[in-house]
Amino acid sequence: MADSAQAQKLVYLVTGGCGFLGEHVVRMLLQREPRLGELRVFDLHLGPWLEELKTGPVRVTAIQGDVTQAHEVAAAVAGAHVVIHTAGLVDVFGRASPKTIHEVNVQGTRNVIEACVQNGTRFLVYTSSMEVVGPNTKGHPFYRGNEDTPYEAVHRHPYPCSKALAEWLVLEANGRKVCGGLPLVTCALRPTGIYGEGHQIMRDFYRQGLRLGGRLFRAIPASVEHGRVYVGNVAWMHVLAARELEQRAALMGGQVYFCYDGSPYKSYEDFNMEFLGPCGLRLVGARPLVPYWLLVFLAALNVLLQWLLRPLLLYAPLLNPYTLAVANTTFTVSTDKAQRHFGYEPLFSWEDSRTRTILWVQATGGSAQ
Numbered sequence: 001m002a003d004s005a006q007a008q009k010l011v012y013l014v015t016g017g018c019g020f021l022g023e024h025v026v027r028m029l030l031q032r033e034p035r036l037g038e039l040r041v042f043d044l045h046l047g048p049w050l051e052e053l054k055t056g057p058v059r060v061t062a063i064q065g066d067v068t069q070a071h072e073v074a075a076a077v078a079g080a081h082v083v084i085h086t087a088g089l090v091d092v093f094g095r096a097s098p099k100t101i102h103e104v105n106v107q108g109t110r111n112v113i114e115a116c117v118q119n120g121t122r123f124l125v126y127t128s129s130m131e132v133v134g135p136n137t138k139g140h141p142f143y144r145g146n147e148d149t150p151y152e153a154v155h156r157h158p159y160p161c162s163k164a165l166a167e168w169l170v171l172e173a174n175g176r177k178v179c180g181g182l183p184l185v186t187c188a189l190r191p192t193g194i195y196g197e198g199h200q201i202m203r204d205f206y207r208q209g210l211r212l213g214g215r216l217f218r219a220i221p222a223s224v225e226h227g228r229v230y231v232g233n234v235a236w237m238h239v240l241a242a243r244e245l246e247q248r249a250a251l252m253g254g255q256v257y258f259c260y261d262g263s264p265y266k267s268y269e270d271f272n273m274e275f276l277g278p279c280g281l282r283l284v285g286a287r288p289l290v291p292y293w294l295l296v297f298l299a300a301l302n303v304l305l306q307w308l309l310r311p312l313l314l315y316a317p318l319l320n321p322y323t324l325a326v327a328n329t330t331f332t333v334s335t336d337k338a339q340r341h342f343g344y345e346p347l348f349s350w351e352d353s354r355t356r357t358i359l360w361v362q363a364t365g366g367s368a369q
Protein backbone atom coordinates (compact mmCIF):
# COMPACT_ATOMS: atom_id res chain seq x y z
CA MET A 1 0.00 0.00 0.00
CA ALA A 2 1.26 3.50 -0.86
CA ASP A 3 2.60 5.63 2.01
CA SER A 4 -0.13 8.25 1.59
CA ALA A 5 -2.76 5.56 2.06
CA GLN A 6 -1.09 4.11 5.19
CA ALA A 7 -3.21 6.29 7.43
CA GLN A 8 -6.44 5.42 5.62
CA LYS A 9 -9.07 4.15 7.96
CA LEU A 10 -10.89 1.06 6.76
CA VAL A 11 -14.48 -0.09 7.01
CA TYR A 12 -14.85 -3.73 8.04
CA LEU A 13 -18.03 -5.78 7.92
CA VAL A 14 -18.35 -8.94 10.03
CA THR A 15 -21.35 -11.10 9.14
CA GLY A 16 -22.51 -13.34 11.95
CA GLY A 17 -20.73 -10.91 14.26
CA CYS A 18 -22.89 -11.82 17.24
CA GLY A 19 -22.20 -15.56 17.08
CA PHE A 20 -19.71 -17.55 19.15
CA LEU A 21 -16.82 -16.94 16.75
CA GLY A 22 -18.17 -13.66 15.35
CA GLU A 23 -18.13 -11.91 18.73
CA HIS A 24 -14.47 -12.84 19.20
CA VAL A 25 -13.66 -11.57 15.70
CA VAL A 26 -15.43 -8.28 16.45
CA ARG A 27 -13.60 -7.79 19.74
CA MET A 28 -10.27 -8.83 18.19
CA LEU A 29 -10.65 -6.31 15.36
CA LEU A 30 -11.31 -3.55 17.87
CA GLN A 31 -8.25 -4.54 19.89
CA ARG A 32 -5.80 -5.44 17.16
CA GLU A 33 -6.63 -3.70 13.89
CA PRO A 34 -5.09 -0.22 13.96
CA ARG A 35 -6.48 0.73 10.55
CA LEU A 36 -10.08 0.13 11.63
CA GLY A 37 -12.26 3.20 11.06
CA GLU A 38 -15.73 1.66 11.17
CA LEU A 39 -16.85 -1.79 12.19
CA ARG A 40 -20.17 -3.05 10.91
CA VAL A 41 -21.62 -6.00 12.77
CA PHE A 42 -24.28 -7.81 10.73
CA ASP A 43 -26.36 -10.55 12.27
CA LEU A 44 -29.84 -12.01 12.34
CA HIS A 45 -29.87 -11.51 16.11
CA LEU A 46 -27.93 -8.61 17.59
CA GLY A 47 -26.38 -9.09 21.03
CA PRO A 48 -26.88 -6.51 23.80
CA TRP A 49 -23.10 -6.49 24.41
CA LEU A 50 -22.69 -4.49 21.19
CA GLU A 51 -23.96 -1.39 23.01
CA GLU A 52 -20.87 -1.20 25.23
CA LEU A 53 -18.63 -1.19 22.12
CA LYS A 54 -20.33 1.88 20.72
CA THR A 55 -18.67 4.14 23.28
CA GLY A 56 -15.14 3.37 22.05
CA PRO A 57 -13.02 5.32 19.53
CA VAL A 58 -14.03 3.18 16.53
CA ARG A 59 -17.49 3.62 15.06
CA VAL A 60 -19.41 0.39 15.61
CA THR A 61 -22.55 -0.04 13.51
CA ALA A 62 -24.95 -2.83 14.42
CA ILE A 63 -26.97 -4.10 11.48
CA GLN A 64 -29.79 -6.53 12.05
CA GLY A 65 -30.11 -8.45 8.81
CA ASP A 66 -30.38 -11.77 7.05
CA VAL A 67 -27.67 -13.04 4.70
CA THR A 68 -30.30 -14.81 2.61
CA GLN A 69 -31.74 -11.40 1.68
CA ALA A 70 -29.51 -10.04 -1.09
CA HIS A 71 -30.65 -6.44 -0.67
CA GLU A 72 -29.89 -6.44 3.06
CA VAL A 73 -26.43 -7.81 2.43
CA ALA A 74 -25.78 -5.33 -0.38
CA ALA A 75 -26.76 -2.40 1.85
CA ALA A 76 -24.44 -3.62 4.63
CA VAL A 77 -21.51 -4.17 2.26
CA ALA A 78 -21.81 -0.78 0.49
CA GLY A 79 -18.66 1.21 1.25
CA ALA A 80 -16.91 -1.60 3.16
CA HIS A 81 -13.27 -2.34 2.34
CA VAL A 82 -13.12 -5.79 3.93
CA VAL A 83 -15.76 -8.44 4.65
CA ILE A 84 -15.26 -11.25 7.14
CA HIS A 85 -18.10 -13.68 6.49
CA THR A 86 -18.61 -15.91 9.53
CA ALA A 87 -22.43 -16.03 9.46
CA GLY A 88 -23.69 -19.54 9.05
CA LEU A 89 -26.19 -22.06 10.22
CA VAL A 90 -24.19 -24.51 12.30
CA ASP A 91 -26.58 -27.41 12.59
CA VAL A 92 -25.59 -31.05 12.67
CA PHE A 93 -28.46 -32.02 14.97
CA GLY A 94 -31.43 -31.76 12.62
CA ARG A 95 -32.80 -28.55 14.10
CA ALA A 96 -33.12 -26.81 10.72
CA SER A 97 -34.19 -28.28 7.39
CA PRO A 98 -31.56 -29.06 4.72
CA LYS A 99 -33.19 -26.33 2.61
CA THR A 100 -32.70 -23.70 5.30
CA ILE A 101 -29.09 -24.77 5.88
CA HIS A 102 -28.45 -24.46 2.16
CA GLU A 103 -30.15 -21.07 1.94
CA VAL A 104 -28.15 -19.56 4.79
CA ASN A 105 -24.78 -21.16 4.12
CA VAL A 106 -24.75 -21.28 0.32
CA GLN A 107 -27.17 -18.60 -0.91
CA GLY A 108 -26.06 -16.34 1.94
CA THR A 109 -22.45 -16.69 0.82
CA ARG A 110 -23.42 -16.09 -2.81
CA ASN A 111 -25.17 -12.88 -1.71
CA VAL A 112 -22.04 -11.74 0.14
CA ILE A 113 -19.86 -12.36 -2.93
CA GLU A 114 -22.25 -10.56 -5.28
CA ALA A 115 -22.52 -7.64 -2.85
CA CYS A 116 -18.71 -7.35 -2.83
CA VAL A 117 -18.63 -7.36 -6.63
CA GLN A 118 -21.42 -4.77 -6.98
CA ASN A 119 -19.99 -2.45 -4.35
CA GLY A 120 -16.31 -2.63 -5.27
CA THR A 121 -15.34 -4.38 -2.00
CA ARG A 122 -12.10 -6.20 -2.72
CA PHE A 123 -11.26 -8.31 0.30
CA LEU A 124 -13.31 -11.25 1.55
CA VAL A 125 -12.36 -13.75 4.26
CA TYR A 126 -14.73 -16.68 4.58
CA THR A 127 -15.12 -18.89 7.66
CA SER A 128 -15.21 -22.36 6.21
CA SER A 129 -14.79 -25.53 8.29
CA MET A 130 -12.68 -28.66 8.58
CA GLU A 131 -15.99 -30.33 7.71
CA VAL A 132 -15.53 -29.47 4.03
CA VAL A 133 -12.74 -32.03 4.07
CA GLY A 134 -13.99 -34.58 6.54
CA PRO A 135 -14.52 -36.84 8.28
CA ASN A 136 -15.99 -38.41 5.17
CA THR A 137 -18.94 -40.79 5.04
CA LYS A 138 -16.56 -43.77 5.07
CA GLY A 139 -15.04 -42.74 8.39
CA HIS A 140 -11.48 -42.56 7.03
CA PRO A 141 -9.10 -41.01 9.58
CA PHE A 142 -7.40 -37.73 8.72
CA TYR A 143 -4.29 -37.87 10.86
CA ARG A 144 -2.12 -34.75 11.24
CA GLY A 145 -3.14 -33.70 7.73
CA ASN A 146 -2.51 -30.38 6.04
CA GLU A 147 -4.18 -28.41 3.25
CA ASP A 148 -2.52 -30.61 0.61
CA THR A 149 -3.12 -34.01 2.19
CA PRO A 150 -5.07 -36.22 -0.22
CA TYR A 151 -8.39 -37.24 1.30
CA GLU A 152 -11.60 -38.51 -0.20
CA ALA A 153 -13.97 -35.70 0.79
CA VAL A 154 -17.42 -37.27 0.40
CA HIS A 155 -20.38 -35.78 2.25
CA ARG A 156 -24.05 -36.43 2.54
CA HIS A 157 -25.02 -34.33 5.55
CA PRO A 158 -26.48 -30.89 4.67
CA TYR A 159 -24.05 -28.96 6.90
CA PRO A 160 -20.72 -30.14 5.40
CA CYS A 161 -22.28 -30.15 1.92
CA SER A 162 -23.30 -26.52 2.35
CA LYS A 163 -19.93 -25.45 3.77
CA ALA A 164 -18.08 -27.20 0.93
CA LEU A 165 -20.21 -25.54 -1.71
CA ALA A 166 -19.95 -22.11 -0.07
CA GLU A 167 -16.18 -22.46 0.23
CA TRP A 168 -15.97 -23.36 -3.44
CA LEU A 169 -18.02 -20.27 -4.37
CA VAL A 170 -15.68 -18.05 -2.35
CA LEU A 171 -12.50 -19.48 -3.86
CA GLU A 172 -13.98 -19.44 -7.35
CA ALA A 173 -14.80 -15.72 -6.91
CA ASN A 174 -11.15 -14.86 -6.31
CA GLY A 175 -9.95 -12.66 -9.16
CA ARG A 176 -13.42 -11.55 -10.29
CA LYS A 177 -13.48 -7.91 -11.25
CA VAL A 178 -15.39 -5.84 -8.70
CA CYS A 179 -17.09 -2.53 -9.50
CA GLY A 180 -14.23 -0.17 -10.40
CA GLY A 181 -12.32 -2.90 -12.23
CA LEU A 182 -9.99 -4.21 -9.53
CA PRO A 183 -9.89 -7.91 -8.66
CA LEU A 184 -11.65 -9.48 -5.69
CA VAL A 185 -9.25 -11.25 -3.33
CA THR A 186 -10.70 -14.09 -1.26
CA CYS A 187 -9.52 -16.80 1.08
CA ALA A 188 -11.18 -19.40 3.28
CA LEU A 189 -10.23 -20.38 6.82
CA ARG A 190 -11.13 -23.86 8.00
CA PRO A 191 -11.39 -24.15 11.78
CA THR A 192 -11.43 -27.57 13.35
CA GLY A 193 -13.75 -27.89 16.38
CA ILE A 194 -13.65 -24.47 18.03
CA TYR A 195 -13.68 -24.14 21.83
CA GLY A 196 -13.48 -21.27 24.29
CA GLU A 197 -15.65 -18.63 25.91
CA GLY A 198 -19.16 -18.88 24.49
CA HIS A 199 -19.00 -22.50 23.35
CA GLN A 200 -22.56 -23.79 23.74
CA ILE A 201 -21.82 -27.51 23.49
CA MET A 202 -19.14 -27.30 26.18
CA ARG A 203 -21.68 -25.62 28.46
CA ASP A 204 -24.26 -28.31 27.62
CA PHE A 205 -21.79 -31.05 28.57
CA TYR A 206 -21.00 -29.24 31.81
CA ARG A 207 -24.66 -28.95 32.75
CA GLN A 208 -25.27 -32.57 31.84
CA GLY A 209 -22.34 -33.57 34.08
CA LEU A 210 -23.76 -31.53 36.95
CA ARG A 211 -27.12 -33.25 36.50
CA LEU A 212 -25.38 -36.65 36.58
CA GLY A 213 -23.78 -35.94 39.95
CA GLY A 214 -20.50 -34.56 38.63
CA ARG A 215 -19.87 -37.41 36.19
CA LEU A 216 -19.75 -37.88 32.45
CA PHE A 217 -19.53 -41.34 30.92
CA ARG A 218 -16.99 -42.12 28.22
CA ALA A 219 -18.68 -42.99 24.93
CA ILE A 220 -15.82 -42.74 22.41
CA PRO A 221 -12.43 -44.53 22.58
CA ALA A 222 -9.63 -42.30 23.92
CA SER A 223 -7.55 -43.24 20.87
CA VAL A 224 -9.81 -41.26 18.48
CA GLU A 225 -8.12 -37.87 18.14
CA HIS A 226 -9.82 -34.58 17.38
CA GLY A 227 -8.26 -31.33 16.23
CA ARG A 228 -9.51 -28.44 18.38
CA VAL A 229 -8.64 -24.78 18.20
CA TYR A 230 -9.17 -21.90 20.63
CA VAL A 231 -11.72 -19.30 19.53
CA GLY A 232 -9.36 -16.39 20.26
CA ASN A 233 -6.78 -17.86 17.91
CA VAL A 234 -9.39 -18.49 15.20
CA ALA A 235 -10.49 -14.86 15.54
CA TRP A 236 -6.87 -13.67 15.40
CA MET A 237 -6.28 -15.70 12.26
CA HIS A 238 -9.29 -14.01 10.62
CA VAL A 239 -8.05 -10.54 11.57
CA LEU A 240 -4.55 -11.26 10.29
CA ALA A 241 -5.76 -12.87 7.06
CA ALA A 242 -8.04 -9.89 6.39
CA ARG A 243 -5.18 -7.48 7.06
CA GLU A 244 -2.67 -9.26 4.85
CA LEU A 245 -4.95 -10.04 1.88
CA GLU A 246 -4.13 -6.77 0.16
CA GLN A 247 -0.34 -6.96 0.49
CA ARG A 248 -0.16 -10.67 -0.30
CA ALA A 249 -3.01 -10.98 -2.77
CA ALA A 250 -1.06 -13.08 -5.24
CA LEU A 251 -0.05 -15.60 -2.60
CA MET A 252 -3.20 -15.71 -0.48
CA GLY A 253 -5.95 -15.16 -3.05
CA GLY A 254 -8.04 -18.27 -3.60
CA GLN A 255 -6.27 -20.19 -0.83
CA VAL A 256 -7.61 -22.28 2.05
CA TYR A 257 -6.02 -22.40 5.50
CA PHE A 258 -6.77 -24.74 8.35
CA CYS A 259 -7.06 -22.92 11.68
CA TYR A 260 -4.65 -24.35 14.21
CA ASP A 261 -2.84 -23.55 17.43
CA GLY A 262 -1.03 -25.34 20.24
CA SER A 263 -4.10 -27.16 21.59
CA PRO A 264 -3.27 -30.83 22.23
CA TYR A 265 -4.60 -33.68 20.12
CA LYS A 266 -7.02 -35.68 22.22
CA SER A 267 -10.33 -37.45 21.95
CA TYR A 268 -13.34 -35.13 22.00
CA GLU A 269 -14.27 -36.15 25.53
CA ASP A 270 -10.73 -36.11 26.97
CA PHE A 271 -10.22 -32.68 25.47
CA ASN A 272 -13.41 -31.37 27.05
CA MET A 273 -12.23 -32.75 30.40
CA GLU A 274 -9.26 -30.35 30.24
CA PHE A 275 -11.86 -27.72 31.17
CA LEU A 276 -14.63 -29.68 32.81
CA GLY A 277 -12.21 -31.54 35.11
CA PRO A 278 -11.06 -28.36 36.87
CA CYS A 279 -14.75 -27.41 37.12
CA GLY A 280 -15.37 -30.52 39.21
CA LEU A 281 -16.50 -33.12 36.66
CA ARG A 282 -15.07 -36.62 36.26
CA LEU A 283 -15.03 -38.74 33.09
CA VAL A 284 -15.95 -42.26 34.10
CA GLY A 285 -14.33 -45.18 32.27
CA ALA A 286 -10.94 -45.68 30.68
CA ARG A 287 -12.83 -47.31 27.80
CA PRO A 288 -16.31 -46.58 26.43
CA LEU A 289 -18.94 -47.83 28.87
CA VAL A 290 -21.49 -48.42 26.15
CA PRO A 291 -20.66 -50.78 23.24
CA TYR A 292 -20.36 -49.04 19.89
CA TRP A 293 -23.20 -51.03 18.33
CA LEU A 294 -25.52 -49.73 21.05
CA LEU A 295 -24.49 -46.13 20.29
CA VAL A 296 -25.21 -46.79 16.61
CA PHE A 297 -28.60 -48.15 17.59
CA LEU A 298 -29.38 -45.20 19.88
CA ALA A 299 -28.27 -42.73 17.21
CA ALA A 300 -30.63 -44.34 14.69
CA LEU A 301 -33.40 -44.37 17.30
CA ASN A 302 -32.90 -40.64 17.83
CA VAL A 303 -33.41 -40.06 14.11
CA LEU A 304 -36.65 -42.00 14.23
CA LEU A 305 -37.83 -40.14 17.33
CA GLN A 306 -36.94 -36.83 15.77
CA TRP A 307 -39.04 -37.67 12.75
CA LEU A 308 -41.98 -39.02 14.78
CA LEU A 309 -42.04 -36.10 17.20
CA ARG A 310 -41.52 -33.38 14.60
CA PRO A 311 -45.24 -32.45 14.38
CA LEU A 312 -45.29 -31.96 18.15
CA LEU A 313 -41.87 -30.72 19.20
CA LEU A 314 -38.27 -30.35 18.09
CA TYR A 315 -36.30 -33.32 19.39
CA ALA A 316 -32.64 -32.70 18.52
CA PRO A 317 -30.26 -34.56 20.86
CA LEU A 318 -26.46 -34.43 20.45
CA LEU A 319 -26.29 -38.08 19.40
CA ASN A 320 -27.25 -38.97 15.84
CA PRO A 321 -25.52 -41.06 13.15
CA TYR A 322 -23.65 -38.04 11.80
CA THR A 323 -22.34 -36.68 15.12
CA LEU A 324 -21.43 -40.21 16.19
CA ALA A 325 -19.43 -40.70 12.99
CA VAL A 326 -17.65 -37.35 13.46
CA ALA A 327 -16.96 -38.00 17.14
CA ASN A 328 -15.69 -41.50 16.37
CA THR A 329 -13.30 -40.58 13.55
CA THR A 330 -9.81 -39.20 13.99
CA PHE A 331 -9.46 -35.78 12.38
CA THR A 332 -6.37 -33.75 13.26
CA VAL A 333 -4.43 -31.13 11.35
CA SER A 334 -0.75 -30.31 11.40
CA THR A 335 0.22 -27.42 9.18
CA ASP A 336 2.13 -24.16 9.08
CA LYS A 337 0.57 -22.75 5.90
CA ALA A 338 -1.00 -19.74 7.64
CA GLN A 339 2.35 -18.97 9.23
CA ARG A 340 4.17 -19.18 5.91
CA HIS A 341 1.57 -17.21 3.92
CA PHE A 342 0.62 -14.43 6.30
CA GLY A 343 2.76 -14.73 9.40
CA TYR A 344 0.11 -16.26 11.67
CA GLU A 345 1.29 -17.33 15.10
CA PRO A 346 -1.28 -18.22 17.76
CA LEU A 347 -1.94 -15.24 19.99
CA PHE A 348 -2.95 -17.43 22.94
CA SER A 349 -0.84 -20.29 24.25
CA TRP A 350 -2.54 -23.55 25.16
CA GLU A 351 -2.20 -22.62 28.86
CA ASP A 352 -3.92 -19.25 28.28
CA SER A 353 -6.64 -20.81 26.14
CA ARG A 354 -7.27 -23.46 28.75
CA THR A 355 -7.38 -21.00 31.64
CA ARG A 356 -9.71 -18.61 29.85
CA THR A 357 -12.07 -21.43 28.93
CA ILE A 358 -12.10 -22.86 32.47
CA LEU A 359 -12.87 -19.43 33.93
CA TRP A 360 -15.71 -19.03 31.49
CA VAL A 361 -17.20 -22.46 32.24
CA GLN A 362 -16.95 -21.73 35.96
CA ALA A 363 -18.56 -18.32 35.57
CA THR A 364 -21.43 -19.17 33.25
CA GLY A 365 -21.69 -22.95 33.04
CA GLY A 366 -24.17 -23.37 35.84
CA SER A 367 -26.12 -20.19 35.19
CA ALA A 368 -28.95 -19.66 32.73
CA GLN A 369 -26.85 -17.27 30.52
Ligand SMILES: NC(=O)C1=CN([C@@H]2O[C@H](COP(=O)(O)OP(=O)(O)OC[C@H]3O[C@@H](n4cnc5c(N)ncnc54)[C@H](O)[C@@H]3O)[C@@H](O)[C@H]2O)C=CC1
Nearest residue numbers: 016018019020021043044066067086087088129191193194
Ligand atom coordinates in the same frame (compact mmCIF):
# COMPACT_ATOMS: atom_id res chain seq x y z
N1 LIG B 1 -18.33 -23.95 16.06
C1 LIG B 1 -17.40 -24.64 15.44
O1 LIG B 1 -16.78 -25.55 16.00
C2 LIG B 1 -17.07 -24.33 14.01
C3 LIG B 1 -17.71 -23.32 13.30
N2 LIG B 1 -17.34 -23.06 12.00
C4 LIG B 1 -17.96 -21.99 11.23
O2 LIG B 1 -17.77 -20.77 11.92
C5 LIG B 1 -18.85 -19.88 11.67
C6 LIG B 1 -19.37 -19.36 12.99
O3 LIG B 1 -19.83 -20.47 13.73
P1 LIG B 1 -20.22 -20.35 15.27
O4 LIG B 1 -19.77 -19.06 15.79
O5 LIG B 1 -19.80 -21.59 15.92
O6 LIG B 1 -21.80 -20.39 15.14
P2 LIG B 1 -22.89 -19.45 15.79
O7 LIG B 1 -24.20 -20.07 15.52
O8 LIG B 1 -22.56 -19.13 17.19
O9 LIG B 1 -22.72 -18.12 14.94
C7 LIG B 1 -23.28 -17.96 13.69
C8 LIG B 1 -23.88 -16.58 13.62
O10 LIG B 1 -24.47 -16.42 12.33
C9 LIG B 1 -25.72 -15.79 12.51
N3 LIG B 1 -26.63 -16.15 11.43
C10 LIG B 1 -27.20 -17.35 11.20
N4 LIG B 1 -28.04 -17.26 10.16
C11 LIG B 1 -27.95 -15.99 9.71
C12 LIG B 1 -28.58 -15.30 8.66
N5 LIG B 1 -29.48 -15.89 7.87
N6 LIG B 1 -28.27 -14.01 8.47
C13 LIG B 1 -27.39 -13.38 9.29
N7 LIG B 1 -26.78 -13.99 10.31
C14 LIG B 1 -27.06 -15.29 10.51
C15 LIG B 1 -26.26 -16.32 13.83
O11 LIG B 1 -27.27 -15.48 14.35
C16 LIG B 1 -25.01 -16.37 14.66
O12 LIG B 1 -24.83 -15.19 15.38
C17 LIG B 1 -19.87 -20.66 10.86
O13 LIG B 1 -19.77 -20.27 9.52
C18 LIG B 1 -19.46 -22.10 11.05
O14 LIG B 1 -19.81 -22.88 9.93
C19 LIG B 1 -16.35 -23.76 11.40
C20 LIG B 1 -15.70 -24.75 12.06
C21 LIG B 1 -16.00 -25.12 13.41
Ligand SMILES: CC(C)CCC[C@@H](C)[C@H]1CC[C@H]2[C@@H]3[C@H](O)CC4=CC(=O)CC[C@]4(C)[C@H]3CC[C@]12C
Nearest residue numbers: 090092129131193219268318319323324326327
Ligand atom coordinates in the same frame (compact mmCIF):
# COMPACT_ATOMS: atom_id res chain seq x y z
C1 LIG C 1 -21.65 -38.94 22.89
C2 LIG C 1 -21.61 -38.40 21.54
C3 LIG C 1 -21.20 -39.44 20.57
C4 LIG C 1 -20.65 -37.23 21.50
C5 LIG C 1 -21.19 -36.16 20.60
C6 LIG C 1 -20.17 -35.09 20.34
C7 LIG C 1 -20.56 -34.30 19.12
C8 LIG C 1 -21.81 -33.51 19.43
C9 LIG C 1 -19.43 -33.41 18.64
C10 LIG C 1 -18.18 -34.26 18.32
C11 LIG C 1 -17.43 -33.53 17.22
C12 LIG C 1 -18.19 -32.24 17.03
C13 LIG C 1 -18.06 -31.53 15.67
C14 LIG C 1 -16.61 -31.21 15.33
O1 LIG C 1 -16.02 -30.46 16.35
C15 LIG C 1 -16.51 -30.50 14.00
C16 LIG C 1 -17.48 -29.43 13.75
C17 LIG C 1 -17.18 -28.46 12.86
C18 LIG C 1 -18.11 -27.49 12.45
O2 LIG C 1 -17.87 -26.75 11.49
C19 LIG C 1 -19.41 -27.37 13.14
C20 LIG C 1 -19.49 -28.14 14.40
C21 LIG C 1 -18.87 -29.53 14.30
C22 LIG C 1 -19.66 -30.34 13.26
C23 LIG C 1 -18.88 -30.21 15.70
C24 LIG C 1 -20.33 -30.49 16.15
C25 LIG C 1 -20.42 -31.32 17.43
C26 LIG C 1 -19.63 -32.62 17.34
C27 LIG C 1 -20.24 -33.51 16.26
